[in-house]
Amino acid sequence: MQIRFDGKTVVVSGAGHGFGRCIAETFAGLGARVFGCDLSAAELAETAKAGVITEVLDLTDRAAATAWIANIERTSGGAVDVLVNNAGGVAGQEMQPIEEIPDAGWDRIFAVNIGAAFALSRAVAAGMKRAGSGRIVNISFGAGLAASLTGI
Numbered sequence: 136m137q138i139r140f141d142g143k144t145v146v147v148s149g150a151g152h153g154f155g156r157c158i159a160e161t162f163a164g165l166g167a168r169v170f171g172c173d174l175s176a177a178e179l180a181e182t183a184k185a186g187v188i189t190e191v192l193d194l195t196d197r198a199a200a201t202a203w204i205a206n207i208e209r210t211s212g213g214a215v216d217v218l219v220n221n222a223g224g225v226a227g228q229e230m231q232p233i234e235e236i237p238d239a240g241w242d243r244i245f246a247v248n249i250g251a252a253f254a255l256s257r258a259v260a261a262g263m264k265r266a267g268s269g270r271i272v273n274i275s276f277g278a279g280l281a282a283s284l285t286g287i
Contacts, residue, residue, distance in 0.1 A: 140167035144211040146204070147171045148194060148255060149222030150187060151178030154274060158219050160185040170207050173222070194222050194251035195243065204258035214262030214269060220252035221274040248276075 145162040149155035150171025156178070159171040163186045172192035173179050179189035194200050207215060224247060256271050263269025 138165060140165045140217075143167045143216040144207065144213065145169045145217040145219070146207060146215050146255070146259070147187075147219045147221055148251060149173055149224075149274075150182050150189065151175045152181075155219075155221040156182045158221060159187045162217070163187050167217070168211060172203060194254065195246040197250065197254040200251060200254040201258045204255060208262055214266040215259040216266075216268070217270045217272065218255055218259045219272045219274065220255055222251050223248040223274070223276060 140162055143162075143166075145159075145167040147155055147159040147162070147169060148171075150159040150169075151173030152175070155171065155173065159169050159182055163169045169187045170190070171179065171182055171187045172190045172194065173182075174191065174193060176191045179191060183189045190203060192199060192203055204215065225244065252273055259269065259271065263271075
């Protein structure tokens with residue numbers, strides 16, 4: 136069976152490296168028009184070599200995330216067909232005991248890992264509903280089951 140995504144618009148957050156880059160490159164290889172974001176311009180430059188349209192974006196800025204999706208919909212002329220919420224991580228936090236974690240550090244972890252997925256999902260929902268189709272894939276990491284690299 137040959138799966139193709141010709142004519143489909145795919146968005147991948149955290150597309151600069153690791154799973155995100157692999158997902159973005161794979162969709163591009165299967166014919167999709169892929170848009171990817173990350174914080175690192177250098178890493179996104181590598182992802183772009185596979186034909187992915189990239190943008191440096193801090194997804195903790197929900198307004199910027201929403202604007203990015205609106206621009207993709209304008210550029211592609213329709214709704215996003217597939218959103219892959221892959222961005223996440225320790226948000227620059229270092230290993231420390233939980234009692235020493237400042238509120239700002241805790242909030243940043245949630246903004247990157249939860250808030251970004253919410254903002255992007257909310258931004259694509261109306262277009263997917265109008266189109267009568269669409270898929271949202273949320274990638275989760277092992278920190279939900281055990282202490283993360285932050286020690287939390």
